[in-house]
Amino acid sequence: MARPSVDDLSRREQLLEAIVDYVFEHGLSDLSLRPLADAVGSSPRVLLYYWGSKAELIQAIVEGVRARQLVTFASMRETYYASPREACLDAWKLMTQPKHEPLFRLFFELFGLALQDRTTYASFLHHAIEDWIVFFSRPLIDGGSSEADARAYATMLLAGFRGFMMDFCATRDRRRVERALTLWLDSVKNVEGKDSRRAR
Amino acid sequence: MARPSVDDLSRREQLLEAIVDYVFEHGLSDLSLRPLADAVGSSPRVLLYYWGSKAELIQAIVEGVRARQLVTFASMRETYYASPREACLDAWKLMTQPKHEPLFRLFFELFGLALQDRTTYASFLHHAIEDWIVFFSRPLIDGGSSEADARAYATMLLAGFRGFMMDFCATRDRRRVERALTLWLDSVKNVEGKDSRRAR
DNA sequence: AGCGTATTGAAACGACTGTTTCACATGTGT
DNA sequence: ACACATGTGAAACAGTCGTTTCAATACGCT
Numbered sequence: 001m002a003r004p005s006v007d008d009l010s011r012r013e014q015l016l017e018a019i020v021d022y023v024f025e026h027g028l029s030d031l032s033l034r035p036l037a038d039a040v041g042s043s044p045r046v047l048l049y050y051w052g053s054k055a056e057l058i059q060a061i062v063e064g065v066r067a068r069q070l071v072t073f074a075s076m077r078e079t080y081y082a083s084p085r086e087a088c089l090d091a092w093k094l095m096t097q098p099k100h101e102p103l104f105r106l107f108f109e110l111f112g113l114a115l116q117d118r119t120t121y122a123s124f125l126h127h128a129i130e131d132w133i134v135f136f137s138r139p140l141i142d143g144g145s146s147e148a149d150a151r152a153y154a155t156m157l158l159a160g161f162r163g164f165m166m167d168f169c170a171t172r173d174r175r176r177v178e179r180a181l182t183l184w185l186d187s188v189k190n191v192e193g194k195d196s197r198r199a200r
Numbered sequence: 201m202a203r204p205s206v207d208d209l210s211r212r213e214q215l216l217e218a219i220v221d222y223v224f225e226h227g228l229s230d231l232s233l234r235p236l237a238d239a240v241g242s243s244p245r246v247l248l249y250y251w252g253s254k255a256e257l258i259q260a261i262v263e264g265v266r267a268r269q270l271v272t273f274a275s276m277r278e279t280y281y282a283s284p285r286e287a288c289l290d291a292w293k294l295m296t297q298p299k300h301e302p303l304f305r306l307f308f309e310l311f312g313l314a315l316q317d318r319t320t321y322a323s324f325l326h327h328a329i330e331d332w333i334v335f336f337s338r339p340l341i342d343g344g345s346s347e348a349d350a351r352a353y354a355t356m357l358l359a360g361f362r363g364f365m366m367d368f369c370a371t372r373d374r375r376r377v378e379r380a381l382t383l384w385l386d387s388v389k390n391v392e393g394k395d396s397r398r399a400r
Numbered sequence: 401a402g403c404g405t406a407t408t409g410a411a412a413c414g415a416c417t418g419t420t421t422c423a424c425a426t427g428t429g430t
Numbered sequence: 431a432c433a434c435a436t437g438t439g440a441a442a443c444a445g446t447c448g449t450t451t452c453a454a455t456a457c458g459c460t
Binding site for chain 2: 027029030104105108109110111112113114115116117125126128129148151152153154155156158159160161162163164166167169170171176177179180181183184187188
C-alpha cells in the first residue's frame with residue numbers, strides 16, 4: 001500500500017509510537033537511523049521523508065517521550081488521598097514499578113543530554129521542571145497559599161522524588177531508599193495538608 | 201622530543217588532565233578522537249598508543265572526572281560546622297558557584313549514560329551514590345547511630361542535594377530553589393546533630 | 401483512462417568514525 | 431657506535447553516519 005487508508009491519517013504518529021518504543025529500549029544518545037528504521041519496519045528514507053531531518057525527528061521523539069510520561073502518571077492526577085503522606089507513598093510505589101524503569105532511565109539520559117545542549121533540548125528542560133512544579137503546587141494554591149510559597153514547596157517535593165529516584169535507579173536498593181523516603185516524609189509532611197496555612 | 205624527560209613520567213597523566221578539561225567543556229556523549237586530539241595538542245595515534253582504545257580512554261576519563269569531583273569538594277570534608285544546617289547551606293553555596301556548573305552538567309550527563317549502559321559505567325554508578333552515602337553518614341555513625349539508620353539519613357540528604365541541584369542546573373532559578381532548600385532544611389535538621397539518638 | 405500527488409526502495413554521496421600500518425625520530429643502555 | 435625501546439606523524443583501512451538522487455510504485459480524482 002502506498003497511500004494510507006482513510007482513517008489512517010496518522011501513519012506518521014503510528015510510526016512515531018514504534019520509534020519511541022525503540023528509544024525507550026535503546027536510549028537516545030547513540031540513535032542511528034538505519035538500525036532504528038529496521039527495528040520499526042521502515043527505512044531511513046521514509047523517516048527523513050516524514051520528519052525532514054534527524055534533528056527534527058529527535059524533537060518529535062522527545063515530545064513523544066513527554067507524552068508517554070504524562071499518560072503514565074495521569075492516575076496520580078486523578079486520585080485523591082486523605083493525607084499528602086499517603087499520596088507520596090502511593091506515587092512512589094507507582095514510580096518504582098519495574099515496568100516504569102525504562103521511562104526514568106530515559107528521562108535521566110535526556111536530562112543529561114539537555115544540560116549539555118540547552119538550545120536543542122530547551123523545551124524538554126523547561127517541562128522537566130515546570131510540569132511537576134505546577135502539578136505539586138496546585139493543591140497548595142487551591143488551599144490559599146501564595147504562589148511563591150506553593151512553588152517553593154513543590155520544588156522541595158520534586159527535588160526529593162527526583163533525588164530518591166536517581167538513587168533507586170542507580171542502586172536498586174529499595175530497602176535503604178524507602179527507609180530514607182519514610183524519614184523524609186515524616187519530616188516534611190506537616191508543611192502541606194489542610195493546615196497548610198501554618199506554613200505562612 | 202620523543203622521550204619524556206626524567207621527572208616527566210606522567211606525560212600520560214598530563215595529557216589526561218587536558219582531556220578531562222576538554223570533556224568538561226564539550227561533554228562525553230559525542231566525544232571524538234580527532235577533535236579531542238587537536239584540542240589537547242596531540243593526535244589520535246598517540247591517544248590510542250597510551251590507552252589502547254577509545255573505550256579504555258573513556259574509563260580513564262570517568263576516573264579523572266571523579267578525581268576532580270573529590271578534589272573540588274575536599275574542603276567540605278575538612279571543615280567542621282556548629283550545626284548540620286549551617287554545613288548544608290555552606291555546601292550548597294559551594295556547589296552552586298558558577299565555576300562548578302560544568303562539573304554538575306557532566307555528572308548528570310555521565311549519570312544518564314551510565315543508566316543506559318550499566319556495564320561500561322558500573323563503577324561510576326556505584327561511586328556516584330556510595331561515595332556520598334559514606335561521607336554523609338560518617339558523622340552519624342561516629343555519633344552512635346546504627347549503620348542502617350545513618351545510611352538511610354545520608355540517602356535522604358543526598359537525594360535532597362541531588363534533586364535541588366537538578367532543578368538549579370536546569371532552571372538556574374536560584375531564588376525558588378533556595379527557598380525550597382530552606383524549607384527542607386527547616387524540616388529535617390532535627391534528625392541529625394548531637395541528639396541524633398532521638399531518631400532511633 | 402489518465403493525471404497528479406503521496407509514498408517508498410535502492411543506491412550512492414561525502415564526511416566522519418575508531419583503528420591499523422608503516423615509517424621515522426629520539427632517547428637510554430651496552 | 432650500535433641495538434633497542436619509547437614515542438610520534440601521515441596515511442590508509444573498513445565501516446557507519448545523515449542525507450540526497452533517481453526511479454518506481456499505488457492511490458484518489460476528474
